[in-house]
Amino acid sequence: MCGITCYVGHREAYPIIINGLQRLEYRGYDSAGIALYDGDNLKLSKTKGKVSDLLERVEKEITTEGNLGIGHTRWATHGVPNDVNAHPHVSQSGDLVIIHNGIIENYDTIKKELIKRGYSFKSDTDTEVLVNLIEEVKKQNGVMLGKAVQIALNQVIGAYAIAVFDKTKPNEIVVARLGSPIAIGLGKDKSEYFVASDASPFIEYTKDAVYLEDEEMAIIRLGKDVKIRKIQDDSLVTPDIQELQMNLEQIEKGGYEHFMLKEIHEQPRAIVDTYRGRLLLKQAIIKMAGVEDNMKKFLNADRIIIVACGTSWHAGLVAEYIFEDFARVPVEVEYASEFRYRNPIITEKDIVIAISQSGETADTLAAIKLAKSKGAFVFGVCNVVGSSIARETDAGAYTHAGPEIGVASTKAFTTQITVLTLIALRLSRAKGTMSSSDYRMHLQELELIPKKVEELLKIDEHVKYISSIYKDAANFLYLGRGFNFPVALEGALKLKEISYIHAEGYPAAEMKHGPIALIDENMPIVVIATKRGHYEKVVSNIQEIKSRKGQIIAVVTEGDTQVKEIADHVIEIPETEEALTPLLTTIPLQLLSYHIAVMRGCNVDQPRNLAKSVTVE
Numbered sequence: 001m002c003g004i005t006c007y008v009g010h011r012e013a014y015p016i017i018i019n020g021l022q023r024l025e026y027r028g029y030d031s032a033g034i035a036l037y038d039g040d041n042l043k044l045s046k047t048k049g050k051v052s053d054l055l056e057r058v059e060k061e062i063t064t065e066g067n068l069g070i071g072h073t074r075w076a077t078h079g080v081p082n083d084v085n086a087h088p089h090v091s092q093s094g095d096l097v098i099i100h101n102g103i104i105e106n107y108d109t110i111k112k113e114l115i116k117r118g119y120s121f122k123s124d125t126d127t128e129v130l131v132n133l134i135e136e137v138k139k140q141n142g143v144m145l146g147k148a149v150q151i152a153l154n155q156v157i158g159a160y161a162i163a164v165f166d167k168t169k170p171n172e173i174v175v176a177r178l179g180s181p182i183a184i185g186l187g188k189d190k191s192e193y194f195v196a197s198d199a200s201p202f203i204e205y206t207k208d209a210v211y212l213e214d215e216e217m218a219i220i221r222l223g224k225d226v227k228i229r230k231i232q233d234d235s236l237v238t239p240d241i242q243e244l245q246m247n248l249e250q251i252e253k254g255g256y257e258h259f260m261l262k263e264i265h266e267q268p269r270a271i272v273d274t275y276r277g278r279l280l281l282k283q284a285i286i287k288m289a290g291v292e293d294n295m296k297k298f299l300n301a302d303r304i305i306i307v308a309c310g311t312s313w314h315a316g317l318v319a320e321y322i323f324e325d326f327a328r329v330p331v332e333v334e335y336a337s338e339f340r341y342r343n344p345i346i347t348e349k350d351i352v353i354a355i356s357q358s359g360e361t362a363d364t365l366a367a368i369k370l371a372k373s374k375g376a377f378v379f380g381v382c383n384v385v386g387s388s389i390a391r392e393t394d395a396g397a398y399t400h401a402g403p404e405i406g407v408a409s410t411k412a413f414t415t416q417i418t419v420l421t422l423i424a425l426r427l428s429r430a431k432g433t434m435s436s437s438d439y440r441m442h443l444q445e446l447e448l449i450p451k452k453v454e455e456l457l458k459i460d461e462h463v464k465y466i467s468s469i470y471k472d473a474a475n476f477l478y479l480g481r482g483f484n485f486p487v488a489l490e491g492a493l494k495l496k497e498i499s500y501i502h503a504e505g506y507p508a509a510e511m512k513h514g515p516i517a518l519i520d521e522n523m524p525i526v527v528i529a530t531k532r533g534h535y536e537k538v539v540s541n542i543q544e545i546k547s548r549k550g551q552i553i554a555v556v557t558e559g560d561t562q563v564k565e566i567a568d569h570v571i572e573i574p575e576t577e578e579a580l581t582p583l584l585t586t587i588p589l590q591l592l593s594y595h596i597a598v599m600r601g602c603n604v605d606q607p608r609n610l611a612k613s614v615t616v617e
C-alpha cells in the first residue's frame with residue numbers, strides 16, 4: 001500500500017528510482033511519480049496509472065540527470081487517483097519535496113490554519129498539507145529540515161512513512177515512520193544511501209539495512225553516519241544494522257508469466273525452507289526456539305487467540321482446527337480489524353498469535369499492542385525478517401517463504417499453516433495429548449508434503465482446461481468441511497481478488513441454510529471432498545447440488561470413485577493425514593483462480609483496488 005523509494009549518492013538517481021518503483025508495484029497503487037534534483041533544477045513528473053505510464057510521461061516532460069531522487073507509488077486515501085494528487089508533493093516555496101505513505105487524520109484542521117497563514121493548495125491530499133506544515137515550522141522556528149520534520153510530526157495525528165528533502169541541502173534526505181515501514185540501505189563508505197518501503201528496490205546495491213521503528217526519524221546525509229532520533233523526545237537511537245537475506249533472483253519472475261504463478265510453483269521449496277531445521281524426523285522432535293523458550297506460557301495458557309486479516313485469517317482458521325485437535329487447547333480466531341475496536345476480554349493467561357505475511361499489517365499491529373497492554377503473551381508468525389510485527393511481538397517464528405510479490409497470497413498461506421502445524425505438534429508432545437505413533441506419523445507426513453505439492457502442480461493443464469469452461473461465470477460457490485472449510489473460504493477469496501468474480505465460501509453443511517437457493521445450471525460449485533474427514537456427508541451435499549443442476553468441480557483424494565460418478569469435473573490430490581490436507585487442497589484452487597483471471601484479461605499480480613501490505617486502516 002503505497003511505495004517509497006529514494007536515492008542520494010554518486011550514481012544517477014533516475015534508473016535506481018524507476019527500478020525501485022517497479023519492484024514495489026506488488027504493493028498495489030493507482031498513480032506514480034518521481035522527483036529528481038541535479039543541484040540546480042528540480043524535475044518533477046507524476047501521473048495517474050502505472051509505472052509504465054510514468055516512464056512515458058518522464059520522456060516527454062523532464063530530463064533525468066541528478067544524484068538525488070525520490071519516487072512513489074500511491075494508493076489513494078485523501079483525494080481521488082489523478083495526476084495532481086499523485087506524489088511527490090512540493091511545498092509552496094518550491095524548496096521542500098515529500099513522499100508519504102499513510103494517513104494524516106487531522107490534516108483538515110492543519111490545512112485551515114495554513115490557509116489563514118497564506119498557503120494555497122493544488123491537491124486534495126493530506127500529504128501536501130504535511131509538506132507545507134514542515135515548511136511553516138522551518139520558517140517560523142528558523143531550524144534545519146530535520147528539526148522541522150520532528151516538530152511538525154509531533155503536531156499530526158495518524159500513520160505515516162515519509163521521505164522529504166530540501167533543495168537547499170541536496171546531500172540530505174529526512175525520513176520518518178509511524179505505522180508504515182521504512183528501510184534504509186547503507187552504501188559503501190557513506191558514499192550513497194537508499195530508502196524504500198522494503199529492501200527489494202536496493203538489494204543489488206547493498207546488503208546492509210536499517211529498519212526504522214515506530215516514532216523514529218532518520219537524517220541521512222552523504223559522508224555521515226545515519227542519525228536516528230525519537231520523534232517525541234529527540235533522543236538519539238543507536239542504529240541496528242541488519243544483513244539482508246533476500247537475493248535479486250528471488251524477486252524476479254524467473255521465466256514465469258506472473259509472480260503469482262511463480263509463487264504457486266515455489267511452494268514445495270517454501271514449505272521445506274519453513275520446516276528445515278525445525279522438523280527433525282530421525283529424532284522425532286520439533287525444535288522452535290520461540291516456542292521452547294516460552295513453553296511454560298504455552299502449557300499454562302487458558303486459550304489461544306489468533307488475530308490476522310485476509311489470507312492470514314484463513315490460515316488462522318485452519319490452525320484453530322489443528323491446535324484444538326492436536327493440543328486440546330481452546331482457540332479463538334479474530335479479524336484483527338474488529339478485535340482492535342472491541343473491548344476484548346484478555347488475561348495474562350492468554351496467548352495471542354498474530355499472523356501477517358508482511359509483518360506490517362496495520363490492524364494486526366494495533367491488535368498486538370492491545371493484547372500486550374492487557375498482559376497477554378504475543379507470538380508472531382510472519383515472513384519478513386525485521387518487520388514491525390517481528391519486532392513488536394514477545395516471540396515468534398518466521399515462515400521463510402521468501403519474497404511474495406503477487407498481491408494475492410499463495411505461498412504465504414501454506415507456509416503459515418506449516419509453522420502453525422509445527423507449533424501444534426510440539427505442544428501436543430509436551431502436553432501428551434497425541435500418542436507417540438500419531439505424532440511420528442504426522443511428522444512423516446508433513447515432511448512428505450512438499451513432494452506431494454510438487455506432484456500436484458503437474459495438474460496445471462487440467463485445471464487450466466476447467467478454468468476455460470467457467471471463466472465467464474458470474475458467481476462461484478466453494479464448499480468444505482472440517483479442516484477444509486477455511487480452504488473453501490481461501491479459494492473463494494483468491495477468485496474474488498484476481499478475477500473479480502463474486503465467490504463465497506461456506507461449510508458444506510450450511511449450504512441448506514441459505515446458499516442452496518442460489519444453485520442452478522449456471523452456478524459452478526467447488527467442493528472439497530477428500531477421503532478423510534466427513535466424506536460421506538460431503539457426498540450427500542454433492543448429490544443435493546446435482547439434483548438442482550449445479551455444476552460441480554470436486555477436489556478429491558487420488559483413487560476416489562464415488563464423487564467421480566457425480567461431479568462434472570474432478571481434481572485429484574495425493575492422500576495425506578486429514579489435518580494436513582489444507583496444504584494440498586489449496587493448490588488447485590490457487591491454480592483455478594489464476595487461470596480464470598488470466599483468461600479474463602485481469603492484472604493477476606496487481607489486482608484493482610488491492611494492496612499487498614495494508615499499512616493503513
